[in-house]
Amino acid sequence: MEILSIGDFFTPGTYQLHSHFSKVVNYSCNKNLISVVCSEIGNGPVNIVVSESGNLSDEKIIISKNKISGDTFSIDVSNANCYNSSIDANDIRQIDIDFIIKNLSPLLIKNASELSLTVLLDDSRRINFSSSFEKEFLRKMISGAEKMNDAHFIEAIKTFAGCGFGLTPSGDDFITGMLNALFILREISGNKNLDSLRNKILQEAESENIISSNAMKMAANGRFHERMKNMIFALSEKDENKIHSNCHQLLTMGETSGADMLTGFLYTFVVENRFNYFSKY
Amino acid sequence: MLLSKEINKTEGVSESSVVMGTRENKSILEASGLLIKDFEATSDNDLLICIKADNEKIIQNVFDNMDSLFKNIRHNKEDTGEISPKSFDGAIQSMPEANLSLISVAGKYAAREAMKALKSGLHVMIFSDNVSIEDELKLKQYAASKGLLVMGPDCGTAIINGAPLAFANVVNRGNIGIVAASGTGLQEVSCIISNEGAGISQAIGTGGRDVKKEIGGIMFLQALQALNEDKETEVIVLVSKPPHEDVLNKIAAEIKKIKKPVVAIFIGGSAEVIEKSGAIPASTLEETALIAVALSKGKKIDNIKSDLQKSDEAIKRQATALLKNKKTTQIYLRGLFSGGTLCDETQLILKDYIGYVYSNGPLNKDFQLKDAWKSEKNSIVDFGEDEFTVGRPHPMIDYTLRNKKIVEEASDPEVAVILLDVVLGYGSNMNPAAELVPAIKKAKAISPDIAIICSITGTENDPQNRADVKTQLEGAGAIVMHSNAAASKLAAFIIK
Numbered sequence: 001m002e003i004l005s006i007g008d009f010f011t012p013g014t015y016q017l018h019s020h021f022s023k024v025v026n027y028s029c030n031k032n033l034i035s036v037v038c039s040e041i042g043n044g045p046v047n048i049v050v051s052e053s054g055n056l057s058d059e060k061i062i063i064s065k066n067k068i069s070g071d072t073f074s075i076d077v078s079n080a081n082c083y084n085s086s087i088d089a090n091d092i093r094q095i096d097i098d099f100i101i102k103n104l105s106p107l108l109i110k111n112a113s114e115l116s117l118t119v120l121l122d123d124s125r126r127i128n129f130s131s132s133f134e135k136e137f138l139r140k141m142i143s144g145a146e147k148m149n150d151a152h153f154i155e156a157i158k159t160f161a162g163c164g165f166g167l168t169p170s171g172d173d174f175i176t177g178m179l180n181a182l183f184i185l186r187e188i189s190g191n192k193n194l195d196s197l198r199n200k201i202l203q204e205a206e207s208e209n210i211i212s213s214n215a216m217k218m219a220a221n222g223r224f225h226e227r228m229k230n231m232i233f234a235l236s237e238k239d240e241n242k243i244h245s246n247c248h249q250l251l252t253m254g255e256t257s258g259a260d261m262l263t264g265f266l267y268t269f270v271v272e273n274r275f276n277y278f279s280k281y
Numbered sequence: 282m283l284l285s286k287e288i289n290k291t292e293g294v295s296e297s298s299v300v301m302g303t304r305e306n307k308s309i310l311e312a313s314g315l316l317i318k319d320f321e322a323t324s325d326n327d328l329l330i331c332i333k334a335d336n337e338k339i340i341q342n343v344f345d346n347m348d349s350l351f352k353n354i355r356h357n358k359e360d361t362g363e364i365s366p367k368s369f370d371g372a373i374q375s376m377p378e379a380n381l382s383l384i385s386v387a388g389k390y391a392a393r394e395a396m397k398a399l400k401s402g403l404h405v406m407i408f409s410d411n412v413s414i415e416d417e418l419k420l421k422q423y424a425a426s427k428g429l430l431v432m433g434p435d436c437g438t439a440i441i442n443g444a445p446l447a448f449a450n451v452v453n454r455g456n457i458g459i460v461a462a463s464g465t466g467l468q469e470v471s472c473i474i475s476n477e478g479a480g481i482s483q484a485i486g487t488g489g490r491d492v493k494k495e496i497g498g499i500m501f502l503q504a505l506q507a508l509n510e511d512k513e514t515e516v517i518v519l520v521s522k523p524p525h526e527d528v529l530n531k532i533a534a535e536i537k538k539i540k541k542p543v544v545a546i547f548i549g550g551s552a553e554v555i556e557k558s559g560a561i562p563a564s565t566l567e568e569t570a571l572i573a574v575a576l577s578k579g580k581k582i583d584n585i586k587s588d589l590q591k592s593d594e595a596i597k598r599q600a601t602a603l604l605k606n607k608k609t610t611q612i613y614l615r616g617l618f619s620g621g622t623l624c625d626e627t628q629l630i631l632k633d634y635i636g637y638v639y640s641n642g643p644l645n646k647d648f649q650l651k652d653a654w655k656s657e658k659n660s661i662v663d664f665g666e667d668e669f670t671v672g673r674p675h676p677m678i679d680y681t682l683r684n685k686k687i688v689e690e691a692s693d694p695e696v697a698v699i700l701l702d703v704v705l706g707y708g709s710n711m712n713p714a715a716e717l718v719p720a721i722k723k724a725k726a727i728s729p730d731i732a733i734i735c736s737i738t739g740t741e742n743d744p745q746n747r748a749d750v751k752t753q754l755e756g757a758g759a760i761v762m763h764s765n766a767a768a769s770k771l772a773a774f775i776i777k
Contacts, residue, residue, distance in 0.1 A: 001368075004390065039387045051368055051390075115282060132313035133298040133331070140309060162303030162325065165282045169301055208325035209301060244668050255282040 001073060002051040005081035009045035009223050010034060010063055017059050018210065019167075025056045026211060033214040034063060043083035043226035045218045085223040089187040092236045097269050100235050104266050107247045108259065115165060116259035117174050120145045120267055137164055141171070145267065151277050153197065154204055161205040170260045172212035175205045177264025179219035180228060185272060189279040197281055227253070228261070284330070287350045293339040294332055302327035369397050383446055384433075385409055391434060392416035399424050399431070407433030407488070408447050414495050417488070421499040430507070431500055433488040437464035437708075440471065440484035448677060450706035451742035455480020457573050458514035460504040462487045462521035465620030465704060466548065466566055469738045469765055470520055473570035476740055476747075476763075479577045482513040492524035492532075501528070502535050509539045516576045517543045518569060519560070522625065523550030533558035542576045544569055548622065549629050549644065565766035566626055596767060600774030603760075606730045607775065611697035614638070614776045615690040616661035617683050619676035620738065620765075623702045624663040627769040634773035635659060641666050656690065659776065661700070677709040684720035691724030691731055698732045699724065700772045702765055703754070705739025705747060713745060714753035721757040732775055733759045736768035 015027035015034055025036045035041075036048045036056055043049060048068065050056070058070035066078040105121055112118035114128040120141060129138040144159035157175060164170025179198055186194035202220040206213045218224070224232065227249045234242035250258040272278045288297040298315060300306045302323035310316040315331040323329060330347075332340045343350070373379065382398035384391050388411025395405045399420065407420075412434035424431040432439050438461070439446040443454050450468055452475035461467035464486060471481050485504040492498050501521070508514045517539065524532060524547060536543050536558040543560040546569040552562035561582070563569035568589060575582045614631075618624035621642070628637075628644050637645045639660040641653035650657060653668050664676035664683050676683055683701075690696050703713050710716055721733055735754055739747040751761045762768035 039390045042387075131296045131298065133296070133300075133309060133315055136309045136313040140305075162301075162305035163309060164306070165285075165300055167301065169303055169306065171305065207303060209303065210326070241668060 001056065001075075003068070003075055003077060003080050004039060004049040004051060005043055005083050006049070006068075006077055007034075007043065007045045007047045007083050008085050009218065009221070012063050012065060014060055014062050020057075027061055028210050029063075031210065031213065033210050034061075036061075043085070045083075045085035045223040045225070046214065047083070047225075049083075083226065085218070085225075085229070087183075087187075087222065087224060087229060087232060092184055092187055092232060095184060095188055095232075095236050096238070097273050099238055100269050101266065101273060103240065103243055104235070104247065104262070107244065108262055108266060111248065111251055112259035112263070113251075113256050116256040117141055117164075117170050117263040118259050120263060121270070137170075141174075144171070148267070148271050149275070151275065153277075154200060157201050157204045162207055162209070164256075164260075166254055166257055168209070168212035168215060168254070168257055170256055172205065172207075172209070172216060173254075173257045173260035174264035174267070175201065176212070176215045176219045177261035177266075178268045179216060180224065180232075180261075181265045181268035182278065183219070183222045184232065185268070185278045191279055191281060193281045194278060197278075227258075228265075231262075284350060287353055288330075288332060288343055291334075291339065291343055293335040294343065295335070296333040298329075298331045300329055300331075301325060302329045369394055373401060380404060381406065381441060381446075383408060385447075388412050388434070392420060395420050395431065396423070399427065399429055402427070402429070404430040404441075405432065406436055406439055406446055406486070407431065408436060409433070410435035414490060414493075417490060418496055418499075421491070421496060425499050425503055430485065430503060432486045435490070436486040436488040438467045438484070439486040440481055442483070445707050448675075448704070448706055448708040449484070450475070450738070450740050451744070452740055453478070453480030454482070455577060456482055456513060456515040457518060457577050458482045458508035458511060458516070459484040459518045459520060460487065460501055460508065461485070461519070462489050462492045462501060462524075463548070463622040465702075465738065466520040466546075466622035466626075468620070468704060468706060469566040469623060470518060470546075470570045470573070472738050472740050472747075473567055473764060474574055474577075475742075477570065477574045479574040482511060482515075483508060489522065492521050492528045494525040494527055498524060498528035498531055502531060505532070505535050505539070509541060515541060516573050517541055518573045519543065519545040519547075520566070520569065520622075521547050522622075523547045529554050533560075536560045544572045544576070548625050565630065565764075566622075567764040567766040592767065593770060596762075596771050597774050599760075600771055603732050603771075603775055607697050607732075608694075608730055610694050611730065612776070613656075613693075613695050614659045614661075614698040614700060614772050615656050615693075615696050616700040616772070617686050617690070618661065618663050618700075618702050619665055619683065620702050620704050621663050621665050623704075623736070623738070623765045624661055624665075626765055627700065627772075628661055630766060630769040631659070631661070631773050634770075634777050641668065656693075662686070677704045680710060680713065680716035680720075684716065687717075687720045687733075688723050688727065691727045694728070696728070696731060698734060698772045698775050700768060701733065701735045701759075702768075703735055703737045703739075703750065705737060705743040705745040705750065707744065709745070711744060714750045717759075718753055718757040721754065721759050725758040732772075734768050734772050735759050735761050736763075736765040737761060738765065 011032040013029040015029040018026040018028040023038045027034050034046045061070040068075050108118050109122045119125040144156045147156035160171035198220045231246040234246050285297045285299045303325045334340045381404040383406045384394045385408040388409045391409035391412050398405045421431050437448045450472050452471045487500040491500045508517050533554050545555045545560045546563045555562040571585050572582050637648045639648045639650050639657045641650050642663050643649050741748050
């Protein structure tokens with residue numbers, strides 16, 4: 001196994017095997033997570049990108065400042081490529097909310113999987129929710145979106161959190177996207193109150209599900225997975241080709257995770273555009 | 282969600298939900314009548330599998346088969362083979378006799394893996410794209426110094442010692458060698474050659490950038506030399522978009538040294554340099570293949586041009602018959618392509634009949650489609666371009682977007698012709714007819730007079746079987762032509 005790059009938001013400690021997939025192996029230590037991933041998954045704040053993640057079967061790994069070791073390996077990472085998961089405010093100040101809504105909405109509506117929360121942006125998708133669970137889930141998500149429209153953000157978060165399909169429930173992915181958008185709104189509006197809103201949202205949304213809680217924690221801290229970071233830069237640069245390709249990259253995350261996250265991201269801008277809640281928060 | 286879909290396929294199961302055991306999901310399950318007592322003690326990290334079925338036995342059967350249901354999902358998602366080494370070293374250990382490595386990893390890591398392979402003495406085919414041109418140059422210079430081939434990056438097709446690699450067809454073995462900086466160009470030429478009863482010795486892809494100034498045709502020249510030295514190769518075919526002038530001159534100089542007959546098509550390029558070098562220029566992929574076949578059988582090539590003219594006359598008559606059904610409002614052609622070179626060839630053919638057409642990869646920049654998703658007048662769209670493929674399978678594999686577009690175009694009352702390429706072979710969709718037939722039928726139901734013209738790049742030995750696919754497409758109302766050039770000409774005659 002060779003380490004290709006490492007994230008910049010690790011907490012040192014002894015991590016136990018949490019879950020093992022063909023392209024991702026997750027390890028947890030208290031509430032912290034690290035993910036050993038193959039190159040196809042790419043960089044993230046707590047990702048270790050390796051040449052062959054599927055082979056990793058160590059029950060625990062120890063992360064220290066300069067070394068990552070397990071039962072079968074020990075690698076000096078003091079000179080490893082380090083992924084910078086933060087975004088410099090100067091790089092996104094020119095972001096144009098109208099442009100984001102105009103360009104991202106049609107892409108999502110056209111390409112997101114049927115049972116994703118993109119239904120909140122396009123009513124015609126409601127027809128895809130046919131089983132009793134799906135119908136009830138949809139009802140709840142619409143009510144969450146309505147609470148956001150009414151500026152009842154914490155109530156909205158309580159409605160979204162933990163709901164839906166996947167290892168990271170759809171509602172949690174939506175909140176991750178929302179937190180990403182709030183970071184951008186904080187930077188472009190300069191409204192420091194949004195920092196406390198992000199913290200409140202995180203406190204409300206965190207659960208025992210360490211994977212989605214970790215994703216929300218990173219988003220609340222202004223840390224981005226490489227795919228999301230690339231998307232934000234593409235939106236900032238107004239590069240339609242890059243927006244297109246990054247959108248497709250994000251949509252390949254899980255069955256609905258990428259779509260749910262992008263929907264949360266976009267929906268936050270839609271709400272801001274309509275009501276200016278966040279710039280005045 | 283994928284597991285739920287898999288469970289729902291079971292007979293007698295009316296509904297299922299597979300969700301994490303969060304408090305919120307449990308409340309949804311309760312509201313939808315799916316919560317059972319056993320779920321009460323579960324936590325956020327537990328996976329809840331809820332099944333509504335005709336009886337408990339069905340549910341028990343599903344749980345008994347849960348492992349295989351998971352395996353099905355993994356199989357569907359990963360298409361695993363028998364041997365699936367996780368690293369280059371692992372692959373070498375499992376196959377020490379290998380002399381070629383096919384690299385298909387994320388672009389930014391491909392050069393590193395390719396160099397590992399070269400340093401282990403293997404030829405390399407790089408299927409990955411997004412490799413920097415600097416890395417490509419380094420790899421090719423190193424390979425050339427070691428007498429090795431680097432096919433790619435972004436090399437989609439090759440046939441080496443009879444083994445089809447990546448997107449390639451099952452063609453006859455024979456005495457025609459091909460060097461191509463164009464994937465579907467190589468496929469179309471090799472298939473026509475095989476369908477005409479001749480065969481391929483080697484088909485070496487170089488990746489489209491090889492013939493650009495920065496790379497200088499390093500591998501195109503190396504492959505040309507290799508075919509010259511190959512005893513099984515008696516005729517050499519070159520397929521590419523026009524190389525950079527400097528590269529073209531190098532290729533011409535190399536051709537001059539070769540005693541074997543060389544047929545060349547540089548799609549859209551000038552024939553003058555080719556002729557001066559002593560090679561035989563061709564104007565379409567079909568003509569290239571037919572000339573090569575004649576030469577491979579020791580026949581004269583004088584009649585090929587007149588045979589193609591006769592074929593054009595027959596296509597014209599076919600168009601005249603089809604024109605009887607065309608409404609006066611139907612004036613435009615919409616080409617929806619999966620193969621980039623086929624898309625280029627069609628645009629070139631159309632230029633001679635109806636002028637430049639709009640495209641996401643136009644011959645003339647003034648005809649660039651503003652939005653590749655929105656056709657304008659006569660339009661030819663390459664669905665293999667990045668705007669359609671990033672994050673989703675190539676259109677030769679996944680027909681979803683193109684099928685959507687077929688129906689959309691048929692709904693436009695100004696459209697007279699929809700032109701399609703269907704590329705068969707390994708790597709491509711295994712049942713293209715099942716994908717296309719519903720879309721074609723739907724299009725014909727919307728617009729009964731529309732002409733849906735297809736070419737099929739493939740052979741009867743391909744896993745999809747060209748003849749079977751042809752029968753099914755014709756059964757749906759499509760007109761299937763014997764080559765992309767013929768399909769393009771038929772479309773042009775109708776629109777003209």
